[in-house]
Amino acid sequence: MEPKRKTTIYDVASASGVSASTVGAVLNGSWAKRRISKDLAERVHAVATSLGYRQNRQASALRTQRSGLIGMILPLHDNRYFSSLSQAFEAEARKRDLCPMVVSTLRDPDMEKRTVATLLSHNVDLLFIAGATDPDPLSRMCADAGIPHINVDLPGSLAASVVTDNYFGARELTRHLLIRVGNPAPATLHFIGGIPTDFNTMERVRGFRDVLIAETGAPPQPDQIDTCGYGPDEAERSVRELLDHLGALPDGLFVNSTIAFEGVFRVLKELPDDAFRGLSVGCYDWDPFLSHLHFPVAMVRQDAKALIEKAFRVIDDNTFGISQMHLIKPELLLPTHSPEKT
Amino acid sequence: MEPKRKTTIYDVASASGVSASTVGAVLNGSWAKRRISKDLAERVHAVATSLGYRQNRQASALRTQRSGLIGMILPLHDNRYFSSLSQAFEAEARKRDLCPMVVSTLRDPDMEKRTVATLLSHNVDLLFIAGATDPDPLSRMCADAGIPHINVDLPGSLAASVVTDNYFGARELTRHLLIRVGNPAPATLHFIGGIPTDFNTMERVRGFRDVLIAETGAPPQPDQIDTCGYGPDEAERSVRELLDHLGALPDGLFVNSTIAFEGVFRVLKELPDDAFRGLSVGCYDWDPFLSHLHFPVAMVRQDAKALIEKAFRVIDDNTFGISQMHLIKPELLLPTHSPEKT
DNA sequence: TTTGATTGCACAACCGATGATGCATCGTCA
């Protein structure tokens, strides 16, 4: 199998006895506009398919300055929320006949920059910056290259941003936790997980706090908020310390991600059943199996599809350059009937 | 902000008073080979960075026939196993200075072909075909285009394939289920989920069957194997019918995916605790929360990293053209100490 | 029959980077 050269418009041209420009026009659909007869167009098409012609997008892109690529960077693939962003992103990209390039940057600002540079080098027509820890320098890079871009999931100040309304979601979840507890004013809820400097975490903490103030009359004590990081191990340690300190479980737990929840669960599963009586647990982010534990868990589910669709609508509206935050409401999933043993 | 044209090697050339080819050589690192003085190289570099030069990969690719892109198609992003394939794929791609393009094809043979055509059109240097329902036509397309490619997760007959040793995994899991049951010969295990024509499912069924024959002396009855499809709803229906038919749970369940497990669980969670006494449950595929249910679940975890690394090794060895199947062993995860209530 | 407008396609100049080739200049050695 020799490295057969791919067939080009020139091959098609000489095989069908017309000029290359005519073939080009026929094959990219502009033939009518270029007053090429329908007859010829059909003949050329036939020859092209018989030769197995396939357009070379590099050549096309080089000339037209449009690659047909659309990029997105995100922290991780291996995560329910982010992978659902990818899936939604791809669906929308396909609708627009763009080829998606989704690359993860592992929450590393430097890798974010390098990755954006790479994507710009490949001349993506559009760039989605999802969950970037440091979006503004990336915005600047895109602006320099003249590439439309938009922030998703985490806002930036130099371009439009489409983010989950985490303040709303946190309020909903906190309110639910309080109600489950039975609403006696001095209930103590604890917030666990996330990074204190992360915008989303800050918004969630703000929602948590505001509801506590409104409903119990007092702000949470500093030790009620432990933004101990992402990762199950930190969360596990945090809950163990909490147990040690309180001598028992608090009235409720607001866990800031499914990953943190894993760590929390490692502790909870060791406890006897009666330790859970009246415990109110919520998780910000969704996992189907969390509704199947031996105690009820309320969850907040972010709407990846809506986020992506809104972002594309902002792109289509040509308002992506305006630094504005578009909020998408998440959904509060109440615990399904818990499998309390009879 | 006018659509500033991106700076090219020509801009750098005139700004630094040298020829474009020299700039090109400096900027792509071949300057030493082309006997350009270190002095000049440094000067040109300085000018280039001050002008914010960034290589146009389309132009480069057009000339060199190497795009620097590496493609992978897979069924879904939104899935633990596949997204971990993506993550591993990306890590390896980065090591080789290739830009990953991972596109999902939703288990649709037609979309698989269109997607591969798109990726070939973008001149990917390499293509990974992961979990394709119909890999051989895709192989042919790649061969026509002269693009090295490899099958992952599901084997094809026209190129090398790197797949999980599902026969091995299924045997391990089945054997474990039998042991948990207490090994009385006539234990009835039921296999649930997957598509009967899917190679991986077939391998798993084969392992299931062979262990049953070896350990109990008899092959499973036809009704012990219900390859009812992917998807929780089918699995749920399947288990309900099983319950109706048997009047109780069987001795053990071999559930063929976490997604099917969701459906199975919907049924199990409704049952009283004593219905689980002695029930032996396994899930082919891993999810952290499955080890946290109120009954023990054994899991098989496929090694995405090893699969991808092996695939890259085959590419590097230049043996990707040889139709050969490379098997990667999965890991059997025994249930952690189950949270049986005291 | 002449004029002018269409129709139908070919020509050729790009897009930006690459690399074979060519041509000075300089140093070295006989």
Place this chain on the structure above:
DNA sequence: TGACGATGCATCATCGGTTGTGCAATCAAA
């Protein structure tokens, strides 16, 4: 001093489409 190799860079064709322009041939109108 002349021959020769080495050094350092410029020239130019090229990759494969795209698109403005040119130019016949055809057709309609005058």
